Amino acid sequence: MGLVLNFIVQTIVWFGFMGAIIFGAAGTMDYDGGWLYLGAMVALSVIFGAHMMRVDPGLLRERLKPPVQKDQPLADKLVLIPVLLLMFGGMGFMAADAARWRWSMMPPSVQWAGCGLLLAAFLFMYWTMRANSFAAPVVKIQKDRGQAVITTGPYAIVRHPMYLGALFYMAGTSLVLGSWWGLVTVPVLTLLLGIRIGIEEQALRSGLEGYDDYARRVRWRLIPLVW
Known part of the structure; x- marks a missing residue:
């Protein structure tokens, strides 16, 4: 499958699955936070993905590969299970909290601020990928691509900046969904x-x-001045 077609198919499947979780957990399609989140995520993913396709197709091809791969350590495969469960399960919990149970009452201004946080997280992670063409989604050494140590950009601050960006992404997700x-x-x-x-x-x-x-x-591994 060509890179463009693979990107389009995965985008449709990924966000279709994400939408099913959000609105299924919310118990209604009348959920502004869910639509706001999906709209922001689709727009950001398409814009950054299309640009990455032009400037670094090799990295985009790596990032479109499945989360379980042959050269990946068994320990990484095992730790990815709770990570993925947390991300998707957490998303469902946030939607249920905001729209079904209504435990959280969040003003729209905070949800829009969450959109700003999502944008900041995407920009930071994109900066990371532009600095490191080997930023694959799984733990492995990419000998076929000549992987080398990256010391520039955000890697001059922390050793795992992609994960730092993921924390801001998760926080932004919670705010946009209203939880x-x-x-x-x-x-x-x-x-x-x-x-x-x-x-x-x-x-x-x-x-x-x-x-x-x-x-x-x-x-510092993850958070500057902390750890």
Whole structure:
């Protein structure tokens, strides 16, 4: 399947599945937060994906691959299960909280601010991908693509900036969907990503020349001045 067709098909399937979770959990299609979130996500994904297709098709091709791959460590496959369950289950919980149970009463201004946070998260993660053409969604050494240690851009600040962007993405998702309780998913995701960072660093230290020196220079793994 060509890259363009693969991108279109995965976009339709991904957001169709996401919409089914959100509106199924909400119990109604009359859910402004759900439509606002889907609209923002589709627009951002199409814009950034189309640009990535032009400037770095190799990375886009990697990011369109499935979350379980042959060269991926077993530990990473296992930790991805709770990560994906948290992301999709958390999304359903947020929708149910805001539209079905109505535990959270969030003003529209905060939801629109959440859109700004989603945009900031996408821009940060896109900056990360422009700095690192090897930012695959799974833990593996891409020998076929000549993977090397990246020290520029956000990698000069933290060793795993994509995960930092994911935390802001999760927080933005909760706000746009209108769920205060959904923010609880952020510290849980932080814990799971911390476990995955340990798995990833073990693979990078053993399979990527120069990573040990880089880790000594850039102290912070995920959150600057914290860890």
